[in-house]
Amino acid sequence: MKFNIKSIFVLVVCISFTACTDVVDVDVPFEGSNLVIEASMDWLNGTSGNEQTIYLSESTPYFSEDQISPVSGATISVVNDATGETYIFEDQNDGSYTTTSFEPVENQSFTLTVVYDNETYQASDTFILPTAIDYVEQTLEGAFDDEVIDLNTYFQDDAEVDNYYMNRYYRQGDLFPYLDTFSDEFTNGNQMHDFFEIEDDEDSTIEPLQAGDVVDIYLYSITESYYNYMTLLLEQSESSGNPFATTPAALQGNCKNMSDGEDAYGYFRTTRYDKVTYTVE
Template structure:
């Protein structure tokens, strides 16, 4: 009898573990949209003449396509203050380049892209930025007093609304870390921001160590871009968190004037920036 009961239990377990329904999930897709990467950045101490606009199309999340470059568009940027028109050269790989662009702080520039018989436009000002005064490393500036961190310092202009984008990149990493920084509550002061990597007990090289090299860039950006960037960073940081809010569709400042329903992705930004490369001691 015991043997019979034991056999019955084994049989039930086999049946329960083998009854798996295959569920096909239909993932909604949409038509490809134009993706505009138009960040015209002017590093302090350079002419800013060499600029690149990157164009591609969006792809479904599970699509394996790695090359969605747009190679049949025309790209122009116009300085609305001077009337100068800059025609970007099609490199036939999704990049559109120019080597005689003239960045002028405070001037307004307009972008025009013609792609698939539709016209996309955007307008933005060239925003200045204060120089980075100094860089410091410490064990006390971050969240963990046992982990190295690095800080940059700069002066915020008095009686101005200023917005900053900071980019931290350790050489060898796949992606950089982005932070937005408005001066709403610290106007006119010396500002600083730190960069620290969390300690990983299983990987001693995850945190910063002597000899590591990090590149830190400080960009001046517009109020509109700061709002866009803060939402984008928030959505990226909360990815994978089941308790985070559902991400919304982010709209940049680029519009399709031919077909307003065919909204592009991306942003047209013009920024002066300062950059330092620091080696941990």
């Protein structure tokens, strides 16, 4: 009788791996849903900034199949702290609240008020004076990998004030954008430079920039408090998989519960921004 040794070996290996596989149920603590406020009042250079949208949702358990739980039935308003002008956001019954009559003002603070489930949340932020993108340059050198394309964004920093910035790069067709925060602490008054590069990674399905790719580049002028919040958030997201990284924790935004309850997740920001769309050559 002849035996196929290779077949027997494969069968034994398969049985061994099957027999050693156990299902592990991870019990992730969940203390109940919390309100999530996504209130980004972004004002593009050269536009009126009249159209604004705020999103409300509730937090869900980590392994929940419903990753987004929209919230309707809330009352939302934004007030100009100097004039008292009030802007009401209309409930669209899908978690979004909109207005087409908002009037942003440079260097002026605004206060957000959200009333939901007998709780009142408030937050304030200021529209920082805008900074324009001077130009975008494509190179192969100057970043981490001299064999892949990188985009360099240049703009002039205002020497009269301390400035904080956030760059957002979105290659059209990608699932997520790339974010970066920085300040003028060591480059005050100089021409600023930020680069965007997607490194070649054999373990990832995301490819480096290639000729024909279209990238939307956003430059946000932000407050110091929002800069600190986003810097911590990005540091936590980028440390995923690092065994020596600090254990991530829920970040405290600026949406305070005025009813002495649990503060909301998220952040109310008011920003000026510039945008350039670049096609990779």
